[in-house]
Amino acid sequence: MTLVTKRSSPNPSVPRSSPAGRIVRTVLRRPAGATAAGFLILLVVLALAGPLIYPHDPDAQNLGNRFAGLSWEYLLGTDEFGRDVASRIIQAARIALAAPLISVGVALLIGLPLGLWAGLRRGVVDAVAGRLADTVLSLPAMVGALAILAVLGPGLVNAMVAIGIIFAPGLFRVVRGATLAVAEETFVHSAVAIGSPTRRTLWVHILPNIAAPLLVQVTILMGVALLAEASLSFIGLGVQPPDASWGSMLKAAYVNQFDAPYSVVPPGIAMVLTVLSFNTIGDAIRDAVGLRRGR
């Protein structure tokens, strides 16, 4: 989102705004879009503020006060070590935002240049990358991630890199498809005709024109990545204790389900709201730029 705000016009009185500014405004005008954006901004603030606003030290154990219920002292109760759940949820918000960023970053690093190149120049890159994408896409995402983790070994960063690699082929296809369409436009033909080098054509002429579908895909992938992080942390291949992610908190809640059946609720809700916000914003951008929903 920071990228978008930076690119919107610095002076609000300018009558003709950039397409990015228009997208942001259309998304924010809808109640659902504004709520989702508000929630994500809140999450970012909580994650950044972190230690300044924890009601309690998220790692401080108090074994005399395990599985405490809701109270003013402990807003969301305490966990199996008597740690404050509310503070841990806030602490885990950092991973909830950082983890998807790693995955989507890796996917962009692989999928964006290859997709742009394949869409404009076709040729060998297109053929080889296309086949490779088919191959990776023939595996369910979790299965592919498992295979990559078998090589890299478990851990949060490895898990998110694995998810990113699995995302790359899908992103490659979106970028390639959009580039193919833009590459037929007259301004691209003219740019190539007057000798614009490929790299310049891609960055200056094509990338800004495929930004909308790319943005939709990236937003949706953020939500999927968060779900994937939670799944992998749950089966023990992602975040390692004592670090807190919503997924690993759910794992702990699951182990102690007989003592505190209620404790599965807070991390779950936090996760659903975050994924929902990413999806809502993705859908809103898609509608704002008039892309068709579905495949």
Add this chain to the structure above:
Amino acid sequence: MSTRMIIRRLGGGLLVLWLVSILTFLLVHLIPGDPAEVIAGENASQADVERIRTELGLDRPVLTQYVTWLSGVLRGDLGHSLFTGKSVVTSIAESAPPTLVITIMAIVLAVLVGVSAGTVAGLTQGSRVDRLVSTLATLGIAMPSFWLAMVLVSIFSLTNPWLPATGYADLGEGFGTWLSHVILPSTALGLATAAELARHTRGCVADVLTRPYVRTARARGASGAWLVRRHILRNAAIPVVTVLGLQAGRLLGGAIVIEAVFGISGLGTLAVNAVLQRNYPVIQGYVLLCAVVVVLLNLIVDLAYGWINPKVRTA
């Protein structure tokens, strides 16, 4: 669909499978450092390392290794577990039934719930029912399946002791016992797919309703049920089948986590343990199996198009 088309699709599928076999084979070789040492673990003796090196054939040229491995795979020999020496094919055959059962049940549930909810929502656009279905579908997509599983367990097993919280029972142990073990895992696994299907079905039905042929059929006095069955569902079926094909692979992946929640020792549990122990032959077997299943499903989906829509048969 013409025979030529089927052969072409089959060829494409085989090519993808061959590429998957190469990637799967390379898994061991992509390990940073000496694979044999990494697999053996930190405390392994030099003899153990050498044993693993010979067992995996890592002392031979890569191409020879691949040819030997692939010819084994084609003969149905996926190698042996590095720790127990058990054949990978046997391990997979033993773990497959629970995974297959909960996945298939999840698909059945998802189709029943998703398609009917989506159809009703599409037929009554803008109504309260429609809005309820759309909201639930949006929520269902955003919800992690294993969280839903825990919530279900907490409601139906812990708070009210109606269903078992963990484990799996064979059909041989009685239908009731079997069903009681299967119902929660497959519900949790299938919900996201049901939501996805409901969304797509709703969209398709709404789209078909605007077509001239529906208006014509109505003008001819076609009854509501006939209209829905004959014109609307038949035309809406194609995108729905596509989504289902994509989702089936996802369910196979989703089963990994669901098995962990319910303590079911299926394929997913086998694979996760193999990753944690770096038991490469088992991982390779699992990945290959999943790829075969997905490629086969895609082929079936392609064939289903022809069966649903006569126009595609000649195309």
